[in-house]
Amino acid sequence: MRSHYCGQVDESLVDQEIELCGWVNRRRDHGGVIFVDLRDREGLVQVVFDPDKPEIFALAERVRNEYVLKVKGKVRLRDEAVINANLKSGKIELLGLELEVLNAAETPPFQLDDQGVHEDNRLKYRYIDLRRDEMQQRMRMRSQVSGFIRRYMEDNGFLDIETPMLTKATPEGARDYLVPSRTHQGEFFALPQSPQIFKQLLMMSGMDRYYQIVRCFRDEDLRADRQPEFTQIDIETSFMNEDQVMEITETMIRDLFAYVLEVALPNPFPRMTYAEAMDRFGSDKPDLRIDMELVDIGDLMEDVEFKVFSGPAKDPKGRLIVLRVPQGAKLSRKEIDGYTEFVGRYGAKGLAWIKVNDVDAGREGLQSPIVKFLPDEALDEIIKRSGTQTGDLLFFGAGNANVVNESMGALRVQLGHDLDLVSREWKPLWVVDFPMFEWNERDERWNALHHPFTAPSGSLEELEANPGESLSRAYDMVLNGCELGGGSVRIHDTAMQHKVFEILGISDEEANEKFGFLLEALKYGCPPHAGLAFGLDRMVMLMTGASSIRDVMAFPKTQTAACLLTDAPSEVSAAQLKELNIRIRKPVTEA
Amino acid sequence: MRSHYCGQVDESLVDQEIELCGWVNRRRDHGGVIFVDLRDREGLVQVVFDPDKPEIFALAERVRNEYVLKVKGKVRLRDEAVINANLKSGKIELLGLELEVLNAAETPPFQLDDQGVHEDNRLKYRYIDLRRDEMQQRMRMRSQVSGFIRRYMEDNGFLDIETPMLTKATPEGARDYLVPSRTHQGEFFALPQSPQIFKQLLMMSGMDRYYQIVRCFRDEDLRADRQPEFTQIDIETSFMNEDQVMEITETMIRDLFAYVLEVALPNPFPRMTYAEAMDRFGSDKPDLRIDMELVDIGDLMEDVEFKVFSGPAKDPKGRLIVLRVPQGAKLSRKEIDGYTEFVGRYGAKGLAWIKVNDVDAGREGLQSPIVKFLPDEALDEIIKRSGTQTGDLLFFGAGNANVVNESMGALRVQLGHDLDLVSREWKPLWVVDFPMFEWNERDERWNALHHPFTAPSGSLEELEANPGESLSRAYDMVLNGCELGGGSVRIHDTAMQHKVFEILGISDEEANEKFGFLLEALKYGCPPHAGLAFGLDRMVMLMTGASSIRDVMAFPKTQTAACLLTDAPSEVSAAQLKELNIRIRKPVTEA
Structure with a gap:
């Protein structure tokens, strides 16, 4: 029915007569002429209807969004001022010579360019949702x-x-x-x-x-x-x-x-071996776009008074790690509480942290409720192993190894996204x-x-x-x-x-x-x-x-x-069930 | 694990060492050496094991049909006398240098070259059936x-x-x-x-x-x-x-x-229109490889005494046709009875026939129980319209048009296959x-x-x-x-x-x-x-x-x-059914 797809029309076709089929993406009247953006799978083209063809003009006046049209027209260059660089067809427009309405359309339940449509509505009217370019x-x-x-x-x-x-x-x-x-x-x-x-x-x-x-x-x-x-x-x-x-x-x-x-x-x-992936990322599907790792510090903590750390450090099934968050010291107390709740969903009992306000100031540069429990040498070694710098935050995972891996592995990814630490790469x-x-x-x-x-x-x-x-x-x-x-x-x-x-x-x-x-x-x-x-x-x-x-x-x-869309699953007839020799166990009460 | 597929080995590889993997299609001992036809997806190759490599020879002696082997060997030309023109690898054989049994096999439930295996057995052991070349x-x-x-x-x-x-x-x-x-x-x-x-x-x-x-x-x-x-x-x-x-x-x-x-x-x-297909072939999916057609003769029979023909001829919902069977006069009475039964399955009440022993001898040349009911002119016209020649048989379809189409359309195809009248073409x-x-x-x-x-x-x-x-x-x-x-x-x-x-x-x-x-x-x-x-x-x-x-x-x-193969469908647990809120309607008695 057509000679070209809408999205294929460009200046190489100037002065040619072509035929297009598609949907009305938008219709507007401007300066006494009607502009219709006609859309098909390949893209959009602007069609212009002049009043000097009164019959077609009258028909074009009646079309609405999502009408299905067949248009015959002549390709011509647009004026410089109205060139649309975002469209393949943006340098040209089609002067409408013939117009056929292949099908009318009621006003769709949502506009195609509306980004805020509830997903249920998109799924119910999937055939409209699927028309969207995306x-x-x-x-x-x-x-x-x-x-x-x-x-x-x-x-x-x-x-x-x-x-x-x-x-x-x-x-x-x-x-x-x-x-x-x-x-x-x-x-x-x-x-x-x-x-x-x-x-x-x-x-x-x-x-x-x-x-x-x-x-x-x-x-x-x-x-x-x-x-x-x-x-x-x-x-x-x-x-x-x-x-x-x-x-x-x-x-x-x-x-x-x-x-x-x-x-x-x-x-x-x-x-990477499974063991290494769990050690470094707490996950068997590590996201390598995020430059943060779980660093073991159990060997430093076996003898500290702080039971939260020494317990897992000494337990063969336990694990104790530090996760350095680059420039994480800016996190608010409320945000840290949020992450504590986050790791709690994976079974972690808490989330110890240290803000490193000045990495060269020793204990004085560290802000944390737990610093007082930790010896200087351990703190120094933690900072060294994790490559911590001023402005970073350290989170600690301590407990059963599985729980530490799962919770801190998930926290690592979450922080990566929240703090925009995910590199734009494929890894x-x-x-x-x-x-x-x-x-x-x-x-x-x-x-x-x-x-x-x-x-x-x-x-x-x-x-x-x-x-x-x-x-x-x-x-x-x-x-x-x-x-x-x-x-x-x-x-x-x-x-x-x-x-x-x-x-x-x-x-x-x-x-x-x-x-x-x-x-x-x-x-x-x-x-x-x-x-x-x-x-x-x-x-x-x-x-x-x-x-x-x-x-x-x-x-x-x-x-x-x-x-x-189809309202499946749905009830079936008693005869069908009988043929299959099954019955519903308990009548289902209407919701 | 291999350098080539078995079926790819040919004389271009002579003197080269190659590695193959595959199944033992056949093993035989002949003149003190062991021949193994090794098979993979691409075909067969003959592998020879000499007794001068005793370890490999001993291993080769133990292999049986359908063992899975890895063989390293040297490609060499066969003697002229034992060239197998049916095999791509028929001009060469592989001298076995190394042999590894990747897996043993019990004697399969049927031989791969046995053409008479019951389909149930083929389906049960589908993984063996699928190994067959066909x-x-x-x-x-x-x-x-x-x-x-x-x-x-x-x-x-x-x-x-x-x-x-x-x-x-x-x-x-x-x-x-x-x-x-x-x-x-x-x-x-x-x-x-x-x-x-x-x-x-x-x-x-x-x-x-x-x-x-x-x-x-x-x-x-x-x-x-x-x-x-x-x-x-x-x-x-x-x-x-x-x-x-x-x-x-x-x-x-x-x-x-x-x-x-x-x-x-x-x-x-x-x-072809549906109407033409039904008229000429009694079917909406005519097999055009068969050069026989249903020829309408209702107009000739409206006034004959023979009610079996005149009834349908006059009935707007009726149809009366003749089907010429080239060289069909040789059919026996028993065979004709068989076809009468065949059309009966489609609802036809009978199957009138005329054997044309001599097309130039008028009524005398026609052998049939019904000829006596039919006037000369009608007989002449039937022979003319159907292009009948000496030695042909004419079958008649008479009755409700749907029944005539279905039964005579099916008979046409059946006769085509039985009498080898199906051309070797794609139609x-x-x-x-x-x-x-x-x-x-x-x-x-x-x-x-x-x-x-x-x-x-x-x-x-x-x-x-x-x-x-x-x-x-x-x-x-x-x-x-x-x-x-x-x-x-x-x-x-x-x-x-x-x-x-x-x-x-x-x-x-x-x-x-x-x-x-x-x-x-x-x-x-x-x-x-x-x-x-x-x-x-x-x-x-x-x-x-x-x-x-x-x-x-x-x-x-x-x-x-x-x-x-998998024994599906099968019973499921009561717990599964309960989760789905269904139950079996009536207990199924053991067969």
Whole structure:
């Protein structure tokens, strides 16, 4: 219906007659003529309707915002004075010669340029929200990202193989979405939390290199950046070790950023062990844009009177660290109280601090309720180790190591954002050498840090002898403090797989019921294999600078897992339930 | 771990040392040496182990079929006498220098070259079935097909946009798979039968050109070529009419066949109206490879005594046709009885026939129980119209037009296959000008022939005046008697959409409950739009020559919608059901 997109019209087309289709972004009357900004996916162009074509002029007078128009017109240069340098089409305008209203529009529930629309309203009228330039750009970048990744994968010999959505409960640990079976009554499918087992089976099928961009599902209580359905870039290879998988996927991400964002990521990405990441940043996904670190000072405090410090310093499960906040001495008492409350959410009992008003003035230059408890040598050494300068603030984390890591790691990031200490860079890294297991205090058993198919670095004997010290062959790619993706070398040996299940306290019966087919498959010639999965939503969120994954999904759900646009979920008929042989347990009272 | 794939090794590598990984396809001892055919995704290579390396030789003696090996060896030419022209690596072999058994394998439940394995066994041990060359080729072609289509779409400015899987019941008419919501108890999501409404909403969102290769779900009783989950190539565009959509998608398919199969499809595809397709082939997806047609002879029979013919000839809802079967006179009485039974399945009451033993001998040359009822002129005209020659057989279809079309259309295809009358060609076509509605005798109301969002060819007034005669702006792409895809121009006008719902007997209340958001969206500037969806599974099935879509899916389900590999669906815990606020209606007795 058109010869060009609105956003493609520029001065190269001057004096040509062209046809455009699009939406009325704005209409205004000025000096006896009508100006219509016509909008399509590619941009805006200004169309002018003169009164000397009375019929068209009359029609143009009736159009309103979001009317859908077809316009035929002649491109002409704008006067110098009204050139709009922000628009590709800003040097020209279209003199309207023919006009057809393809569809009228009622006044939209909100204006497209209104930045303050409540998210519920944006979700309910998503088809209007998505017309906004910002959302158009995000959807387009998402499409570019997945297109680029597919091409990269295919160019590297990866086969796109689809795995089932109606499947068996997966072992990822989160809650499954269930689908009642009609033909096998009383039984249920589960929607996949990931295609983990299927991709391993594809390696056993000799597919060698597999990838898929695939929907996954978790029925969790939603946090800010979670959705019940999300998209994973799923990758698995045979006969590759961790270095090879990391190289091929790292190159993909580097090429992707160069292609889509014209950003040069470091080559290679730095690698950091899990232990170092926890030590220095209190996190296994450190944000390296923030130049602050957790500095251990336990050795200085074992013998001080101040129990808050000496206790953790002496406790093998304790940790005592200092976090230097550059120019943090300017923080008010109220702000410090706020951070104390912040770390409290992670279980920290308090937040000791020292303001360094003059680093050369010794004890006199330090302002703090706790300085009096600390010996001079310790204070000097703290200042030295942390590289403290005049005007800085020192925060202290003391207590159980896990709590210190979590709370002070989170505080570090929070301070980074609050004090504008986050550099404008892309900081990727690999985190490696994860523990195989973590001890679950409550249930008094080992949990898998990744998933139970992750291979250990050592032998079966070493694993058995000391599960708590065993490292895994897992690797996470972290970017700016977010986990972009993670993976591992998998177990390809039956005995090892049984041993891991045993350590995890999964009985033979349970293992057979849940993963019997996988254990069976391991017997018939399973190749060494390894893989990785990226979260596409979060990747695109980072790349677009959006603040929520909802903003990079066309039709996301709310935090209660509802779709405000279609009103899903909704009630279904009694007949449908009967066919499925299920019933609602308790009548739900109207809210 | 390797330097090459097995299937890539050829005489260009002679004298080089290479490393391979793969599976033992076959091991045999011959003349004191051990031959191992090593297999990977790319093919086979023969590895020779000499006894003069006793350690490796001993290890090689222990390997069995499907062991996973890593071999280092030297490429050397084979003796002329043992060159295998069927293998890319058939001129060379690898002298094994180092051997590592990466994994052992128990004897597989079936041999890879056994063609007679029961499908249940193939599905249960899918990871072994998929190692077979045939299945490897199919999976690879499927990946090529979707990769090609994505590139074509992206090169043409289509954005890949993901739509939800957890959504509201769709109006496609089949049964939905339901997913109970935990956070909104008593309510359910439905898995999409297609993203139809979402893709229309994306057009209203200004996305202009959308595509997605997307999983869809139908909880139907499965026929031979249906699966509960299947994959659709989903396409939608704004500001395009049917000709433009047909052109862009036809070019895609033509390019695809050229690229993947090196087949030149006709340019352009022929177009045929629905009416012509039914008249000539009794089907809206005619298989044009078969050179037989349904020829109307009602006008010849209105006045004959033979009621079986004159009845339908005079009935406005009746039809009387002849189907000439080239060289069909050789069919036995038993075979003809078989075809009589065949058409009976479609509701035909009988199957009259004439064997034409000598086309020049008049009545004497015709062998048939019905010839005596038919006048000479009619017989002459039948022979003339149908182009009958000596040795042919004529079958007659008489009765209700729908029954005649369905039964004789099916018989035509069946005869084509039975008598080897199907040409070795690719015969695509477009079927157009479908009726908007078909009359549902049982419920005494109109059904939509496509779906209720399909635009009619005429005006609202014409539609209202005569729904039964109204044609739609729908189009189906047919290939070799299979519907590859179908689509339509959609309704973009609120009044028209309401009218179609009204004709379909969908009340305002029902329309609002099910599609209220769509009707609402139509108000705010909906562009003219049109689209199409292809069935990827069937497309790949046709392209690979597989006889079932199960053979082009990695992990298909059985005809009772079960996965024999993972044993899904399966029972879930009472706690899970309680969390979802549902219970099993009646206890299921053990089978």
